[in-house]
Amino acid sequence: xxxxxxxxxxxxxxxxxxxxxxxxxxxxxxxxxxxxxxxxxxxxxxxxxxxxxxxxxxxxxxxxxxxxxxxxxxxxxxxxxxxxxxxxxxxxxxxxxxxxxxxxxxxxxxxxxxxxxxxxxxxxxxxxxxxxxxxxxxxxxxxxxxxxxxxxxxxxxxxxxxxxxxxxxxxxxxxxxxxxxxxxxxxxxxxxxxxxxxxxxxxxxxxxxxxxxxxxxxxxxxxxxxxxxxxxxxxxxxxxxxxxxxxxxxxxxxxxxxxxxxxxxxxxxxxxxxxxxxxxxxxxxxxxxxxxxxxxxxxxxxxxxxxxxxxxxxxxxxxxxxxxxxxxxxxxxxxxxxxxxxxxxxxxxxxxxxxxxxxxxxxxxxxxxxxxxxxxxxxxxxxxxxxxxxxxxxxxxxxxxxxxxxxxxxxxxxxxxxxxxxxxxxxxxxxxxxxxxxxxxxxxxxxxxxxxxxxxxxxxxxxxx
Amino acid sequence: xxxxxxxxxxxxxxxxxxxxxxxxxxxxxxxxxxxxxxxxxxxxxxxxxxxxxxxxxxxxxxxxxxxxxxxxxxxxxxxxxxxxxxxxxxxxxxxxxxxxxxxxxxxxxxxxxxxxxxxxxxxxxxxxxxxxxxxxxxxxxxxxxxxxxxxxxxxxxxxxxxxxxxxxxxxxxxxxxxxxxxxxxxxxxxxxxxxxxxxxxxxxx
Numbered sequence: 001x002x003x004x005x006x007x008x009x010x011x012x013x014x015x016x017x018x019x020x021x022x023x024x025x026x027x028x029x030x031x032x033x034x035x036x037x038x039x040x041x042x043x044x045x046x047x048x049x050x051x052x053x054x055x056x057x058x059x060x061x062x063x064x065x066x067x068x069x070x071x072x073x074x075x076x077x078x079x080x081x082x083x084x085x086x087x088x089x090x091x092x093x094x095x096x097x098x099x100x101x102x103x104x105x106x107x108x109x110x111x112x113x114x115x116x117x118x119x120x121x122x123x124x125x126x127x128x129x130x131x132x133x134x135x136x137x138x139x140x141x142x143x144x145x146x147x148x149x150x151x152x153x154x155x156x157x158x159x160x161x162x163x164x165x166x167x168x169x170x171x172x173x174x175x176x177x178x179x180x181x182x183x184x185x186x187x188x189x190x191x192x193x194x195x196x197x198x199x200x201x202x203x204x205x206x207x208x209x210x211x212x213x214x215x216x217x218x219x220x221x222x223x224x225x226x227x228x229x230x231x232x233x234x235x236x237x238x239x240x241x242x243x244x245x246x247x248x249x250x251x252x253x254x255x256x257x258x259x260x261x262x263x264x265x266x267x268x269x270x271x272x273x274x275x276x277x278x279x280x281x282x283x284x285x286x287x288x289x290x291x292x293x294x295x296x297x298x299x300x301x302x303x304x305x306x307x308x309x310x311x312x313x314x315x316x317x318x319x320x321x322x323x324x325x326x327x328x329x330x331x332x333x334x335x336x337x338x339x340x341x342x343x344x345x346x347x348x349x350x351x352x353x354x355x356x357x358x359x360x361x362x363x364x365x366x367x368x369x370x371x372x373x374x375x376x377x378x379x380x381x382x383x384x385x386x387x388x389x390x391x392x393x394x395x396x397x398x399x400x401x402x403x404x405x406x407x408x409x410x411x412x413x414x415x416x417x418x419x420x421x422x423x424x425x426x427x428x429x430x431x432x433x434x435x436x437x438x439x440x441x442x443x444x445x446x447x448x449x450x451x452x453x454x455x456x457x458x459x460x461x462x463x464x465x
Numbered sequence: 466x467x468x469x470x471x472x473x474x475x476x477x478x479x480x481x482x483x484x485x486x487x488x489x490x491x492x493x494x495x496x497x498x499x500x501x502x503x504x505x506x507x508x509x510x511x512x513x514x515x516x517x518x519x520x521x522x523x524x525x526x527x528x529x530x531x532x533x534x535x536x537x538x539x540x541x542x543x544x545x546x547x548x549x550x551x552x553x554x555x556x557x558x559x560x561x562x563x564x565x566x567x568x569x570x571x572x573x574x575x576x577x578x579x580x581x582x583x584x585x586x587x588x589x590x591x592x593x594x595x596x597x598x599x600x601x602x603x604x605x606x607x608x609x610x611x612x613x614x615x616x617x618x619x620x621x622x623x624x625x626x627x628x629x630x631x632x633x634x635x636x637x638x639x640x641x642x643x644x645x646x647x648x649x650x651x652x653x654x655x656x657x658x659x660x661x662x663x664x665x666x667x668x669x670x
């Protein structure tokens with residue numbers, strides 16, 4: 001991890017607030033501000049958001065800057081003091097118009113390379129590998145990504161954003177952030193994703209940046225265990241009803257819900273979609289204990305029992321992304337541990353190694369979208385901690401150690417996990433980046449649990465039923 | 466109080482009878498006309514009859530009152546018995562952490578439920594298994610199911626027809642006691658028992 005500390009020393013006398021008065025700051029950049037940078041070695045490229053004001057894009061810029069920050073793939077360089085420094089824009093210095101380039105970037109002091117209208121050496125000195133400029137061109141929003149080392153524009157992404165406040169505005173901005181990340185690094189982002197979770201028996205959704213929390217449960221009955229379909233258009237969940245556990249599928253766009261056929265006769269819980277969306281695997285508790293079943297939810301046919309526990313319980317299925325295998329929890333060694341089998345129920349075997357009589361209960365597995373890992377939680381000294389199993393080597397590593405941490409769910413980039421933690425004093429949702437170890441709270445509300453991170457959400461499906 | 470007035474009434478009647486028998490044998494020297502004597506005798510007889518009737522009426526009222534009281538007491542006792550049986554039936558059993566085996570100190574409570582189910586053949590019950598908040602949320606649904614099944618199997622193995630017992634699991638979703646300490650947890654790791662039919666007028670085993 002590299003941290004860049006931008007130290008701004010205002011050498012010129014400024015007001016007590018530290019902000020130069022607007023009428024006096026026209027030459028403040030050249031003479032009054034010194035930018036110092038302290039590096040620590042690391043691998044993440046630096047990205048600077050070019051500060052601009054106006055154009056009605058402040059919200060868009062702030063959202064994209066945060067999305068890129070939350071991607072944990074960049075060292076997002078914040079220019080100190082924001083627009084008061086006016087490092088990069090001359091919009092407030094019309095009297096020095098000769099220094100203003102087409103893109104509004106002004107040449108400080110000595111000038112320098114100006115391809116793309118940017119002072120690339122300056123940003124290189126700031127530690128930036130990329131610079132992102134968000135501008136408006138008529139009703140089109142343009143995200144221009146500069147490659148600082150190449151001293152050129154890497155890509156300009158043009159999109160027509162809905163108006164702020166429109167239903168799809170935020171998701172459209174998140175998609176623009178993901179396109180920017182794709183342009184910079186060639187890998188898709190996770191900005192346009194949501195997380196389902198349960199709070200006080202109801203299912204809610206929230207954007208990955210913590211905005212737009214919304215109730216999606218449509219009844220007053222107690223619900224548990226939301227699970228996304230791979231296309232992000234549906235989710236399955238369990239609802240208590242007359243002492244049974246019912247499984248429902250709900251359409252994300254219109255809220256319409258359908259009971260899974262054959263449900264309602266027993267306690268059905270922990271649904272999980274197969275990657276092709278055809279099959280729903282779930283746990284069913286009966287007199288014989290709890291066992292795993294699958295049903296085809298497209299044809300409402302073919303209930304299949306995958307495990308026969310007799311004296312042990314089998315639950316919490318999760319498909320591998322190729323649909324060939326199912327990881328699950330089994331109590332066959334006494335305490336619940338993580339097992340794996342072929343998707344047809346054959347070849348059942350231990351998946352996450354444990355020391356008999358020493359290792360605590362292991363539960364809540366979720367297979368990563370890249371297929372390489374299975375996240376789960378394990379009882380360690382009387383509390384729960386998040387672990388990750390490496391599928392190839394079958395080794396586990398403990399990811400958390402502060403407080404109680406449980407029910408991990410993978411982001412589509414397979415490097416972020418959302419989970420429940422009480423590290424702040426009450427149970428809420430947190431997000432951790434496995435590569436950097438950075439951790440942030442998703443929402444500041446107690447009682448949130450059982451999160452499920454969506455796949456990448458493409459254009460919002462039509463809201464007409 | 467009532468019995469005192471009854472004695473008084475009987476005493477009054479006896480006095481009247483004694484008085485009349487004395488008056489009923491007048492000395493021959495009596496010069497009172499015969500007609501007058503006959504009328505006087507009739508009057509005395511009527512008086513005696515009236516007193517007897519009154520005494521009889523009061524005694525009957527008392528008998529009815531006692532009968533009503535006895536019936537009421539009996540029904541109350543019956544209701545108390547039903548309530549007691551219901552309480553015994555509803556007594557919860559508890560489990561050790563992450564365990565679903567019946568504890569030795571709960572077998573007596575289950576034996577009582579066996580007796581109640583045997584004494585009330587129409588009674589059907591539901592067993593709800595619950596867990597504390599410490600385990601995994603979803604695993605607790607399986608564990609709660611195991612706990613409900615453990616109690617059901619105990620009852621069935623002691624001769625109760627399995628069809629009379631429904632089970633369900635609530636996992637940790639319905640804690641009995643709010644709290645985050647062992648006291649709350651130990652109370653929340655439980656099976657609950659409730660009648661679903663035939664639960665009125667439960668007979669004592």
